[in-house]
Structure formats: structure tokens, C-alpha cells
Amino acid sequence: MKKKIVVTGGCGFVGSNLIECLIKKTNFEIISIDNYSSGNRRNQLKNNRIKYINSHTKNISQVLSKYKNNISCLFHFGEFSRIYQSFLNMNECIQSNSIGSNAVFDFCLKNKIKLIYSATSASLGNRGKDKNLSPYAFTKAKNLEFLENLRKWFDFKYEVIFFYNVYGPRQIKIGKMATVIGIFENNYLKKRPLPVVKPGTQSRRFTHIQDTVDICFKAWKLNKCRFYSVSNKKSYSIKEVAKLFKSKVKYLPARKGERFASALASMSLHKKVHKTFGKIQLKEYVQDFLLRHRKTLEK
8 A cells, every 4th residue: 555644634725725736746645634623625636646624633443444555644634723713612622733633642652653743823822921921822732741741651753743824725714714805805806895903013924825825734754753933034914914905994892812923933842943934025925915806806
């Protein structure tokens, strides 16, 4: 049986882009595990080297039992990944990020499979003090702590990649899991005001999906068991992003768990975080978006 790479959340925003990269740059067969809670079947790629499995990660041992001896690596990107929504759907967040991720870690540990885990800048904020700011940040921080202990107890091999407000093709534009840039693009095209959560001065290091996937692939290729962060050197306030779209703004009430700024400070990790910065700039991305859609809106 041919060697395989598993991607949880393979029909999500980041996961589907990663699978596209792996298909282009490797000869591995790919297995996607996604329960489509936020992933979309439209993100499935037509390629006979990809197998799509509809399942929650808590069932990973059962659904991958016949493949376990032929899995080279597992990218675990299939978690609940929104701050404010984790207050509204805390049980869903815990089922995914705690119970589901524990099952993934256990599966990788027992079968000696290399893990590449997507961490979040939310758990780095304010020198690590923001790790309890929301159910989402709490679960992600606890997973990092657990992985650290698995390394100490069992010499477990893994890479960690910290994501920073990813945007680009296949981003979610509508619904409870929509991203800031996705929402802004959707509202711009529908000629609606752009919703900005007060105060609007909270800043983010928006990072293009291509830059994010490139680091994921690099981490897998180098196989150094490192911690990486992939962000942009320039940060934007949400108000500044709205101005790039040259649209009207509608302010929304402040929300629980809102971080004031993205952070690049490291937590108390056993290794330093290797900071990498994206090449694609948000300003140029938005300018290109406006140019491509201007004629459509003028009709």
C-alpha cells in the first residue's frame, strides 16, 4: 500500500489549500478527514490520489484503522477555530479541540506517526496571558501543553505552526465561521456596509493562505520538530482594513474574548518559535480584489 498523508479539516479553508499543495509537490496519496461543520464539499479536489472521509476526529482510530501502518504524516487542522463563536458553541469547541484532538494525538502516538499541528496566535497574546481569554484560546493552549508533556513522557515527534488571521482563496465568507476579510469581500460585492466590531482599533497580522501553506509544507519537508509562526510584518487595525475596501462601515458592539493585538511573543515552550513572515501583502491583495470586481459593480 502506498504511503499516505492525512489532513484533518481537509475540506476547510487551510486544509483544502494544503491538500492542493501536497498533490502538486509530492507523490503521496492524501486522506482528508472532515465532518463538514465548517468545511465545504465544494473544496474537494478531483484527483484519484485523494480520499475524502466524512468523520469527526474523535473517531479517527476507527476510520483510519486499515491505513495506520502506511501513514507518513498527519496534519491536524480540523479544529473549531473561532474566538467569539466558542462562547456561543462551547460544547462544539470542546468536542473538537479537546476530545477530537486528544484522539488525534493518541492515534499518532500509538502508531508512531509524525504530527503537524496548527496552533493559534490567540494563545500567544499578551505574553501568553490571553490563553484563557476564550474557550477557543483555552483549548488550544491546553493542547500545546499536552503536546509538550507527550514529548517529555514519550519523546513524541511533532511540529507546531502558529497561524495569524489567514485570508485568501476558499476563505469562509458567510455564516458564523466567516473570516474578517471574507466578510468584507462579501459585503463589498453586495454593496453593504462592512461590519467592524468596536473599537475597531484592534490590530491583526493578516497572512495570505499561500504564505501559510508554504510554511506548512516547509515544516513537513524539513522535519526538524520545530515551532513556527507565519504572519505578516505589517499589522492592520480592523478600521484600516475597512478603509482599504473604500466602503461604508457599520460598527458592532464589543464582543467577549476580543484580542486587542496579534502577538509574536513566545510562550514557555521547550523550543523557541521560528518566526517567518509572508511575502503577500494585504494592501496589494485588496487592491487587486477591487480592480477585478469594479467593472462588475459598475454594471
